[in-house]
Every structure is written in C-alpha cells, then in structure tokens.
Amino acid sequence: MGWYADEAKTSQDGPVTSVNVCCVPHSVERMNLADWGEEIARTVLEIPLPRRWAHSQGVAARARDLAPLLGKDAELVEAAAWLHDIGYVPGLAVTGFHPLDGARYLRDVQHAGPVLCALVAHHSCAAVEAEERGLAADLAAEFPAAPDLPLAALTYCDMTTSPDGESVSFGWRIEDIHTRYGPGHRVTRAIGRALPQLAASVGVIRLCQVRAVAAV
Numbered sequence: 001m002g003w004y005a006d007e008a009k010t011s012q013d014g015p016v017t018s019v020n021v022c023c024v025p026h027s028v029e030r031m032n033l034a035d036w037g038e039e040i041a042r043t044v045l046e047i048p049l050p051r052r053w054a055h056s057q058g059v060a061a062r063a064r065d066l067a068p069l070l071g072k073d074a075e076l077v078e079a080a081a082w083l084h085d086i087g088y089v090p091g092l093a094v095t096g097f098h099p100l101d102g103a104r105y106l107r108d109v110q111h112a113g114p115v116l117c118a119l120v121a122h123h124s125c126a127a128v129e130a131e132e133r134g135l136a137a138d139l140a141a142e143f144p145a146a147p148d149l150p151l152a153a154l155t156y157c158d159m160t161t162s163p164d165g166e167s168v169s170f171g172w173r174i175e176d177i178h179t180r181y182g183p184g185h186r187v188t189r190a191i192g193r194a195l196p197q198l199a200a201s202v203g204v205i206r207l208c209q210v211r212a213v214a215a216v
Contacts, residue, residue, distance in 0.1 A: 037079030044089045058165030062157035073150045080119035099126035118146035125194035132186040156205040
C-alpha cells in the first residue's frame with residue numbers, strides 16, 4: 001500500500017512488525033485514564049513503531065508538565081497525548097490518516113469516551129489534512145470538535161516534541177516536518193495551511209504558562 005510505505009519512511013521506524021490490535025485487554029475502569037492510555041499506546045506502538053513510541057512518550061511528558069494549567073482536564077490531555085499517534089499502527093491503519101484511524105480504534109475497540117476520541121481525531125489541526133485526503137466529511141461526521149483548551153494543549157505538546165521525543169521549539173518542529181515529507185507532499189501542504197492555527201494553539205498555552213508564573 002503506497003500510503004503506508006510513505007508513512008513508514010517518514011517516521012524513520014524502519015521495517016515494522018505486525019501487532020494484534022483488536023484485543024488489547026485493558027479497561028479504563030481499572031486504572032486512571034492517563035495510565036490506561038499509556039498501557040494501550042505501549043502495547044500497540046513500542047515494538048512495531050519504536051520511533052512513534054518515543055515521540056508519544058515525549059508528548060505525554062509535555063502534557064504532564066501542563067497539568068497545573070489544565071486542572072480537571074489534565075488526565076484527559078495526558079491520555080490523548082499517549083494515544084494521539086496510534087493510528088499509524090499496522091493492523092488498525094485503515095484509511096492511512098492516523099487521527100481518524102486512531103480515533104475509530106479507540107471508539108470501536110477500546111470504547112473510549114467521546115472527548116478523548118475527539119482529541120485524538122482533531123489533534124494538531126487534523127481537519128486541514130483531512131481535507132487534503134478527501135476525508136474531511138468523515139472526520140467531521142464521526143467526531144465533533146474537541147474542547148478548545150484541551151485541544152490546544154495536545155497540539156502544543158505534539159508541536160513541541162521531536163520524532164524522538166525530545167522537547168523542541170515550534171519552529172524546529174515545523175521545519176522538521178517539511179524536511180521529512182518534502183515539498184508538495186500533502187502533509188507538508190496541510191501543515192502550511194494550518195500554520196496560523198497551530199501557532200495560535202502554541203501561543204495560547206505559552207500565554208497560560210506566562211500567566212501561571214506571574215501569579216506565583
């Protein structure tokens with residue numbers, strides 16, 4: 001499948017190993033939401049897509065750092081951070097559009113709550129790339145927009161974490177995406193179109209951080 005080979009190349013994970021993602025035996029009732037998200041992400045990502053797993057660990061670490069700003073939504077955002085890239089996993093990557101595939105898996109197989117599914121479905125301005133892929137109507141019909149602040153926080157965490165899980169600047173992350181995918185690629189086009197929205201999300205969280213420091 002052409003789209004899958006393309007995603008594997010840009011993730012730089014190398015050859016992937018198949019994993020059974022249909023029967024991961026976890027229940028959100030037995031643990032908090034963030035720990036549940038971590039366990040699912042570890043199960044499906046760690047072996048077949050180690051670089052995606054490293055990135056997800058970094059995104060989750062950024063989310064934990066934001067916990068004081070997010071209050072009651074902290075656990076939800078951390079869970080979404082762990083799970084935001086599971087749509088890349090062999091076996092559940094159906095459309096080749098990872099936000100939609102990941103959210104469908106969480107909804108249909110893991111029976112996750114609608115807000116968590118919406119965060120995964122819409123992270124990092126996914127609706128813009130959905131338009132590039134002809135999937136905008138499917139995304140909008142299946143997953144309503146996520147709440148503003150949790151979505152901005154998840155986008156901030158994703159857009160300030162390198163593919164290897166390191167904390168990086170927003171500018172570095174955008175340039176890296178351009179370099180990995182190359183000019184003319186639909187991901188590059190989508191990132192370019194979404195740049196004002198992505199920057200706004202990063203700006204909202206940075207402003208919250210500044211205000212939190214000033215209030216101490």
